[in-house]
Amino acid sequence: MNAPGTIRVLLVDNHPLVLEGLEALLKTYDHIEVVGTAGMARTGLELALRTRPDVVLMDINMPQLSGIDAIELFRESLPRTRILMLSMHDSREYISTSVLHGAAGYILKDVSTDEIVSAIEAVASGKTYFSSGVSEVLLEKRSNASPVPLTTREHDVLLLIAAGRSNRDIAQSLGISEATAETHRKKIKKKLGIATTAGLVRFAIDNGLTSPEADIPTTG
Structure with missing residues (x-):
């Protein structure tokens, strides 16, 4: 056992x-x-x-x-x-x-x-x-990146999700509560029509997303 x-x-x-x-x-x-x-x-x-x-x-x-x-x-x-x-x-x-x-x-x-x-x-x-x-x-911007209907804060949250961060990590990185981080996660899924976290990661990769406004910390 x-x-x-x-x-x-x-x-x-x-x-x-x-x-x-x-x-x-x-x-x-x-x-x-x-x-x-x-x-x-x-x-x-x-x-x-x-x-x-x-x-x-x-x-x-x-x-x-x-x-x-x-x-x-x-x-x-x-x-x-x-x-x-x-x-x-x-x-x-x-x-x-x-x-x-x-x-x-x-x-x-x-x-x-x-x-x-x-x-x-x-x-x-x-x-x-x-x-x-x-x-x-993963977060390196590509010249042909597609625009997405996200706010700057949602964009930053998406990048952290793509980097494997939990709601707690996202909250600490962005200075928000875990509840707010979860709310952003749900709104992003709804806006993009994506049901799973894995789907959000794939979306971020496919679109070469990055955020010049936020210093997204690396995992590890």
């Missing part, structure tokens, strides 16, 4: 040294249980079906089936399992495609172990998470 609050994690990466290192590091955290490791996405999916992890920490570039293509397979077979991408690539294409396929977060391989754990904790609790380097790419 798992201890209450234990997060079950499956590691998928085609580099044995990365797998061994991650497994060894994560095992030093009492609330994280590594239920298995796999060197290929399909092997990881088979293992996940047996172990039912809370979070799959998965690389992108793997033989036969890429991590991005595997996201949907995991989501279809294990809808309650959250997918967190771990990659050396910080390109908008990789990040946005991962989110569009259903990943709950994206972190870079050069982040600290503590940040990896923070990301695992966040996605396991139903939130999204993007490491600092990824957040910068």
Whole structure:
């Protein structure tokens, strides 16, 4: 039996040294249980079906089936399992495609172990998470960004949502109450016709949104 609050994690990466290192590091955290490791996405999916992890920490570039293509397979077979991408690539294409396929977060391989754990904790609790380097790419303005019918404050809230922030984090960052942050979140969803937080993240990515008026802090 798992201890209450234990997060079950499956590691998928085609580099044995990365797998061994991650497994060894994560095992030093009492609330994280590594239920298995796999060197290929399909092997990881088979293992996940047996172990039912809370979070799959998965690389992108793997033989036969890429991590991005595997996201949907995991989501279809294990809808309650959250997918967190771990990659050396910080390109908008990789990040946005991962989110569009259903990943709950994206972190870079050069982040600290503590940040990896923070990301695992966040996605396991139903939130999204993007490491600092990824957040910068995520919020980078594109020249063809589409205008959206949001106020400046709603725009800032949307950016923080896209960076994986909770209502409490948003409230602290913008100097508002949690209730107000939740109200803004609901209004944004209504204006954009988007029902889920994941949908808001995808919208922000697709539109390359950024806010010159606000200093949006990075995650981590």
